Amino acid sequence: MRRLFNVVLVLGLVLTALPATAQDKLKIVASFSILGDMVRQVTGELASVTTIVGPDADAHVYMPNASDAKAVANADVIFLNGLGFETWSDTLIKTSGTKAEVFLATTGISPLKVEGEIDPHAWNALTNGVIYVTNIADGLASADPKNAATYKANAKAYSARLMALHTRATAELNKLPEGARTVVTAHDAFGYLAKAYGLNFLAPVGIDTDAEPSAKALTKLIDHLKKVGAGALFVENISSPTLVHQIARETGIKIGGRLFSDALSERGGPATSYEKMFEHNLGTLIAALQKSS
């Protein structure tokens, strides 16, 4: 009897010492690639994180499919951006019948408004990124309290890196002359970045990508640019470059490169994480605007 007890005890110790398998890891679904990376930075190996809208894809016009519904149904925790970014998420969550806890990464952020509409692209300011990370760590701590200390520690280290990058971005962008601070992108995705670093972003399309600009609005923007100029035009990874090319032809303003606005790059690309995306955008903006001034 004693021997059997020992065997059971040893077996128990062996089992608890084994690394967590994919099956007993916390299953997390994040709505889009940038948020998915932020969640992974906070969970490390403690969770399995999948994203609904992948790299280089446009979350504004996304249509969820059957495998998204399955992932949501099986999730323990769901993270959304909120601020009206994922127009499809309510229906997806409801129809999936999931029991997952849903957390918004933008809780506590003061939203910007563009022509009366709430701008959802809050991640494009790193100070907001830090709020996302805090919300992610708080959500994880409540869903998985036994690992709360690790989530908080990971979030603290990650936030410190984001703030160091913010300090560097502020210093570098402050050096740009006043006349080189206006840029044009395909859609209005950089309002928070503009506000944080004193830049002026113009776009032919508003904060959603699903609307074509009216011919009148496009003519107005082109006339405005012909008068006041702009440091550079930028195409985006998630939007068609057609309009930006048209503006370049009609105004003579140069295209300064490609910015990652609403999604990370595919593996092997220059923006495979939130930090790399921000660094890429910062470097691209500075290189083009220094040349223009």
Ligand SMILES: [Zn+2]
């Ligand atoms: Zn967008």
